[in-house]
Amino acid sequence: MSAVADAKAPALVERRPDVGAPFWLLAELTYRCPLHCAFCYNPVDFARHEDELSTDDWLRVLREGRELGAVQCGFSGGEPLQRKDLEILVAEARRLGYYTNLITSGIGLDEQRIVALKQAGLDHIQLSFQDSTREVNDFLSSTRTFDLKRKAAGLIKSQDYPMVMNCVIHRLNIDHVERIIELAVELDADYLELANVQYYAWAQLNREQLMPTREQLQRAEAITNQWREKLGNKMKLLFVVPDYYETRPKKCMNGWGNVFLTVTPDGTAVPCHTARMLPGLAFPNVRDMSLSDVWYRSEGFNRYRGDGWMQEPCRSCPEKEKDHGGCRCQAFMLAQDPAAADPVCDKSAHHHLIQQAIEAAARPRVIEKPLVFRGPKESRALDRAF
Numbered sequence: 001m002s003a004v005a006d007a008k009a010p011a012l013v014e015r016r017p018d019v020g021a022p023f024w025l026l027a028e029l030t031y032r033c034p035l036h037c038a039f040c041y042n043p044v045d046f047a048r049h050e051d052e053l054s055t056d057d058w059l060r061v062l063r064e065g066r067e068l069g070a071v072q073c074g075f076s077g078g079e080p081l082q083r084k085d086l087e088i089l090v091a092e093a094r095r096l097g098y099y100t101n102l103i104t105s106g107i108g109l110d111e112q113r114i115v116a117l118k119q120a121g122l123d124h125i126q127l128s129f130q131d132s133t134r135e136v137n138d139f140l141s142s143t144r145t146f147d148l149k150r151k152a153a154g155l156i157k158s159q160d161y162p163m164v165m166n167c168v169i170h171r172l173n174i175d176h177v178e179r180i181i182e183l184a185v186e187l188d189a190d191y192l193e194l195a196n197v198q199y200y201a202w203a204q205l206n207r208e209q210l211m212p213t214r215e216q217l218q219r220a221e222a223i224t225n226q227w228r229e230k231l232g233n234k235m236k237l238l239f240v241v242p243d244y245y246e247t248r249p250k251k252c253m254n255g256w257g258n259v260f261l262t263v264t265p266d267g268t269a270v271p272c273h274t275a276r277m278l279p280g281l282a283f284p285n286v287r288d289m290s291l292s293d294v295w296y297r298s299e300g301f302n303r304y305r306g307d308g309w310m311q312e313p314c315r316s317c318p319e320k321e322k323d324h325g326g327c328r329c330q331a332f333m334l335a336q337d338p339a340a341a342d343p344v345c346d347k348s349a350h351h352h353l354i355q356q357a358i359e360a361a362a363r364p365r366v367i368e369k370p371l372v373f374r375g376p377k378e379s380r381a382l383d384r385a386f
């Protein structure tokens with residue numbers, strides 16, 4: 001029986017009254033990517049997980065996700081356009097009733113593919129740029145892709161998609177915020193996300209080089225606010241502040257196993273992009289387990305639900321419902337304990353680590369460490385080193 005015909009089989013989801021359904025299914029289709037961004041959020045050891053799910057596996061995941069109740073489906077990577085079956089998966093997701101979203105660098109998008117994606121029913125595309133200039137864009141991605149991205153922006157517009165542009169902001173491009181906004185205006189963007197880098201995966205490796213000063217950040221936010229006033233409703237501007245400059249942590253992923261269900265290229269299911277690095281925690285693979293069991297019954301998705309796992313100061317904190325103790329991955333990376341309070345919180349015993357990083361960013365310095373650009377060779381070398 002083909003996977004699509006199989007999609008008509010009755011749903012067998014055993015729900016739990018204490019756990020809601022996932023809202024977002026994020027399909028990380030591949031870790032392959034033509035770019036080599038120094039702030040990539042893919043795990044540093046991604047080259048270890050190259051064995052990708054087949055088309056039929058993904059079709060089953062899409063179907064089971066819908067049966068579970070997910071309504072948004074994001075296709076990301078790596079670069080999802082590297083998968084030749086992307087249009088098949090989008091068409092099936094649309095048929096199942098998801099709102100579909102493609103998160104792309106634009107590399108690999110051409111006339112034929114944009115038309116095919118439109119026909120498949122793709123609802124929304126988010127296109128990333130690394131900077132407003134060819135020079136910095138191409139340096140940060142270690143590729144010559146600036147002109148290709150501009151071309152992709154035109155293709156997206158040609159099919160009447162809203163132009164949703166994303167640019168990751170950090171020390172090396174934060175002073176170009178005004179020019180990045182001007183580029184978005186030139187490309188007739190409807191929405192621009194200025195997403196300050198958060199320090200996970202490759203960005204954590206390169207944190208020293210990527211972290212802006214507080215003054216840079218304040219200046220960039222002020223410029224963004226001026227443009228907000230100037231542009232009014234013509235373009236929406238979102239400025240995402242980096243965690244390190246906050247005093248209270250974010251409710252990461254809107255709560256562990258609460259809204260997001262991510263399936264990585266090799267089928268491992270995780271509550272967030274980087275959870276796989278957390279020690280002592282087994283994450284299920286969709287090749288061995290139904291998505292319903294992954295969500296409701298697996299150890300990986302249950303470990304940090306509720307507040308039973310919390311230690312002090314989170315356990316007695318009046319804000320615990322609001323922030324849920326912050327980010328488990330950040331707690332592990334900085335405090336070596338995934339159940340600790342996120343060190344971003346100024347009540348955390350490890351908050352000094354954040355302050356030290358901010359102070360180091362403010363000191364005039366010459367950074368001798370070269371940026372580590374993401375790539376399979378680098379991934380394998382780092383994997384051997386740790």
Ligand code: FES
Nearest residue numbers: 252272327328329
């Ligand atoms: Fe994993 Fe925050 S990124 S819990």
